[in-house]
Structure formats: C-alpha cells, structure tokens
Amino acid sequence: MELFDLSLIWAFIIGFGIIMYVLMDGFDLGVGILFPFAPSEQDRDTMMNTVAPVWDGNETWLVLGGAGLLAAFPMVYSIILPALYIGVFLLLAGLIFRGVAFEFRFKARSSRYLWNWSFAGGSTVAAFAQGAVVGAYIQGFETANGVYVGGALDWLTPFTVLTGLGMLAGYALLGSTWLIMKTEGRLQNWAYQVTTPLLTAVLVIFAIISVWTPFVDDMVRERWFSHITVIWILPALTLLCAFQIWRSVRNRFEGMPFVATMGLFVTTYLGLIVSRWPYVVPPEYTLWDASSAYESQLFLLLGLLFVIPIVLAYTAWTYWVFRGKVRAGEGYH
C-alpha cells in the first residue's frame, strides 16, 4: 500500500526547510549581532533597512520548521521542545525583542538606544540559542518510551556553549557578507574589514567543535573514522568555501563573499546530517520511529508540492523588488 517511503521524502523536506531558515534568518540575525559595532548611527539605520522588508518572511521558515516537524515527525517535536524548554523560551524571547525593534526603533528619539539594544541583544540571544540546539542535538537526549525524561538544563553543557558561540560567529559572518553585498561606501568598507576576523573566529570554533564532537558521541566517532573517504569531502569543501570567502574579500568582490558563506553553512550542515543520519532524536530514534501516520504525511505532501514552488516564486519576487544597494536615508518606511 505504501508506495513511497514518505518519511524519507519528509526528512528531505524538513532538512530543506531548516537550511532555508538558517541561511535566510541567519543573515538578518547576523546584521543584528553586528549592530552595536557599526561605525555610526546612520549606518545602523542603513543596516536595518537592508533587512526590514524581508525579515518576517525569513522567520516564517522557522514556523514552518516547527509545524512541519509536528506534522511529519511528531516525536521529534514532542521530545526536543520539552528537552530544550528553557532554551526555547530564550530563543523566543530573543526573537520577540528583535522583531518589535524593527517597528519601534525608527519611531524612537531619546529611547532609540533601547531599541538598538533590543535588536542586537535579541538577535544575539536567538543566534546563541540556535547554536546550542545544534549542540544539544549532537549530544543526544535522554528518553524512555518516546518521551523526554531528562532534566531542564541537560542541554546546557560546555559543548553546547561552544556550538552556540560558533553559530553566533557564523551568523555574524553571514551578516557581514550580506552587508558587503547590499551597501556601499563607509559601511561596506567596514563590513569588508570585519569579515576576515569573523571568518577566522568561525574557523577556529568549527575546528574545536570538530575535534570535540567525536568524543561527545561514540556513534559519530565511528562514522567519521570508518567512512573516511565519503565523509571527508565535506570538511574539504567547507575549507574551500572559507578560502573563497577570504580570497573574494581580498579582491573586493561584492556578491561572492555572501555566496561562499552560504556554501560554508551548507557543507557544515550536510556534515552534521551525515554524522547523525538516520537518527532524528539521537541516540534512540530514527526518522522512521518518529514518523506520523502515512495518511497525514501524504495529505500534507500533496499540498506542499503544489504550494511551495509558488511560495518560493513570490519570495524571490519580493527580493527582486528590494534588489540593489540600500543607501543611507531610504528604505524603512
């Protein structure tokens, strides 16, 4: 009866949704992380203008991630959210503060600095929390009979703090290369300047994480050192992307640094997936254990195949409407 392995298809779709979220909200969170360090208040205005028309759509990918997990892999949703209970709260609180800052900051006069902090602080907390989620996922969760049985702060360990910092640096890098692409003059110069140190920070943290990960989990260790040929292509590609960022910043290319940073994220992400595949709630449950009913996966899939191309089309259209450089003094209402 079950013609296709829908769980497999759904794993790809959710995987796609997650990387879409990381790339798209990543750069606008990154702009928020860099916000306090901008050369001037006027540059902060411009920075915000580069993301104001699109951040809401970017964040919607996160909502799709949540709802999609509930639909296709309810066990992931109902184990990981309780396990990360406090972390999820911090993530959401961060997103709230940065989300409202868009609307309030430009209307503020003497209280403007508060919304600067709200935007920067919210973005930083949200980015860190997301990185910690990745770390917690590598660590695995304590479960029994399909429910989480661990404690409230099990997710917070030195390892997850490090992955949190890694995500922070990575998003900041996405943000700075986005600014290289979208701005000009002094702000762009500044973005060029911060990109190389950020790249260094990312590489250092990623290197430590890579060395550490095999010790956190036996399965990962085994996988990395038994399939050496296949899996090691990914870190090689990651390094290639990093080199490309460095080179294109030196040559003052405008679009390439951003594209190469996205490449860096994609290869790292694939590395994470192959290390854990097919476990979606490590170390116990695979994606087939976590699936919802076949009919439910099918019902949603049919609509999704039809609607997502349309969504991608009009999202691309809005990016096109707001294409080009953002100059000081234009943009936000």
Add this chain to the structure above:
Amino acid sequence: MDLDPIILSRIQFAFVVSFHAIFPVFTIGLASYIAVLEGLAFKTKNPVWEKLSGFWTKVFAVVFGMGVVSGIVMSFQFGTNWSNFSQATANFLGPVLSYEVITAFFLEAAFLGVLLFGRNKVPPGVHLFAAIMVATGTFISSFWILAANSWMQTPAGIELRDGVFHVVSWSQALFNPSFSYRFLHMALASFLTGGFVVAGVSAWYLLRGREVEANRKALSMCLWLLLFIAPAQLVVGDFHGLNTLEHQPMKVAAMEGNWETSRNVPLLLFAIPDQANQTNHFEIGIPSLASLILTHDWDGEVPGLNEVSAEEQPPVAIVFWSFRVMVGLGMLMIVFALAGLLLRAKGRYYQSSWFLQGLRFMSIAPFIAVLAGWFVTEVGRSPWLVYGMMSHAEAVTPSLTGGMALFTLIGYVVVYSLVFSAGVYYLMRVLYVGLEDNDEENEDDRPARPLSAAHVPFEIEPGKGSVSHAKPVNQGGH
C-alpha cells in the same frame, strides 16, 4: 505548596494565546479595510483615500508586528507544555498548522514587505494587489487555525488507536460540526473590531476638528458596515449557541448558569454561581426565555449541569460571566450601529458629540468581547482538551516541572508587558500625530519617499500631542 505544572501551563497558555488573539482580530479587520482604501485610491485617484490608507497602514504595521512575534511563540507552546497532546493529535493538527504556514503566513509576510516598503518600488496596481494578498492571507490563516480549534471542540473524522488520533476523513475533520459557525462568528468579530476601532479613532479626530473630510468619510463607511454586521453577529451567535447545545451541552448549561435539567428555564441577567453548592445566588432572570432561545419553545427542556459529576463540570462562574460580557457588548454594538443610522437620517452623525464620545470608548469593546468569547469557548470545554477524548492531565508534558513552568510563565508576562506597553505607547503616538503627517511626507520629494509610520517620534510629550511636533527632529539619518 507544590507547584502544579498543569495549572501553571494552563495559565501560561491562556495568557500567551489571549495576548496573541487581540492582534489577529484587529489585523484581520484592518487588512481588509486597507485593501478597500487602496482600491478606492486606485480607482478614484482621490488623495483622501491614499491619506487614510497611509495612516492606517502605519497602525497596521505595529499591530501586525506584535501579532507575528506573539504568534511564533504560540506555534511552540503545543510542544513545550503539551507534548503528549502534540504527540497524540499530530496526525491532524500537524498538517493543519503546516498548511496555515505555507498558504497564509508566507503570503502575508512577503506581501506585507511590499505593502509597507514598496509604494515607490512597484506600480500602484501591484501595491493594491499586495494589500489584497495580505488581507486574503489573514483569512486563510483564520480558516486553518479555527479548523484546528473547532476540531478540538467537536472532534470528527478521526479514530483513536493506541492513544493516537488517526484521520479517517479529512473533510469531516476540517469541516467539523462547529467549524462553520466559529469561522463566521470570528470573521464578523474581526470586522467589528476593525470597524469600531476605525470609527472610534475617526470620531476622536472629528471631536478635535482634525482632517474633517477624510475622517467623515471613514466614519460614514464604518457606520454602514457596522449597521449590517453588528446585528448579523447576534444571529450567527444564536446559531452558534444552538450548535453548541447539540455538541457540548455542559458548556451551554454553564453559560446559562443552569444547574438542573428542566423546562421553562429563565434567562438569567444576573446571578452569582456557586459551584461548591451547585446553585446560584441572587438570581435575576426573565422567566422561560432561555428555554425559548435554546429550544424555540417556551417550555422546552434545557440540560443542566447535574447531568455530569462535579469534576466534569467546567468552572461555571467564568463561563457564565464571560458569556454575559460578550453578549452585553454585542447588544451595545447594535445600539451604536442603530443610533448611527438614526443620526444619519437627521444628517448629523458627525456633529453629535455624545455619539462621537461614545464611539471613542466603544473602540475597546470588541477586544473585550473577543477575549470574553474565547474564554466561554475554551474554559467551557474543561476538563477536556479534545472534547470527550483527552483531558488536560493526559496532555501535559511529562518532564515539565512546576518550577520550569513558573519560570517561563513569569518570563512571558515580563516580556509581553514590556513589549505591549511600548506598542500601545507607540500606537498612541501614531494616533496623536494623525493623518496630517502624511501631507508633509507627500511634499517631500526625496527619491524614495518613506511610506508609513515614518519619523513619528516615540515619546509623547505631555501637553502637546498634536501636529506641532510631527515634523521629525532627526531627519538626517533616514
């Protein structure tokens, strides 16, 4: 005292969802209004419409922003606090909520960007199209979320196997017995909210003699709309109640404060329900009227709370009083809509200062009515989460401790209070500055004229609060 994670989670859920709910009801109504204004501006080229639309778009931007951030919280509440519920209902709720995201949220978000920032980047026709898409998105969104909620009230099209719901008929599950009533009732509530807020604000401007032409037009439009939808809400609400009587009789018994199944049940105008002794104190009622309304027969039999054990009754006082608040405000809305018609017949609805003052205060009435209505619906469902099938206690996250739940409850209260006060403060600011601001903007010939909530300073200066300082102080930066 031990902290009970169930009670705390219920309080938390009630708090975050009530907070979220006040924004959608307003944005749904307002989005349609803005689309209509944009359409009129496009067709007639009369600058009044564009002025009104620009102004209400500013308001919309703020309210929508708060709706989005509080909505994102909602989509994770099911998993964090009600993980067993999520696990059990995922086969139905998962696809429904996902459909909401892909058919509504992306649409709203993408076209909102164009609506707010794109006036000079796209042709007028496309801008109008963006406004229509945002409005459509809000309705698609309410379709899915109300299908989800109605299904929890009147489950259908499913089978419970090993503690997990499996969908056997998608059409029955989506169009479950209470869905159409709830959808209509909620759509009307949204229009009532949009209508009374716009009417109240326009009335206030008229009282101050500001932008008289535009505000008269706005007020007149709203009064026509309210004249039809306020009475319609009464009719729809009545059918909604009859449907509830059929599917959730104990909820209706609580709404009526009726403890014993009997005939000739009075319609209580006032009473103090006493759950411990299963009776009311200080009843004031109209004899037999509840029987008539619910059964269309003076001596029809109305079910009472004594049909179930005390543990299975919902908290009667909350349901009873919330219901009276909602219906009372609904009646008051009808009174205002009719008064508007009478005054219009005499040609002076925009001069009568008591009427305008009254409208000013009525602008918060729909919000209260909406929250009261949801309290009737949701509290009246107790002790069930999925009516008759799953209770609160079965649904809560097993690993959740009272301490964790308390921590996040306090967290949300603090975060929302900060955000809410800032939001209200800023909205007040936009209202003080008013429509006049737009004129200045239009004269501004910068290549990319800022569109909406531009340069409205955040701080209300005591004693002033009008056009005088609408001129931005710090214009250099943007």
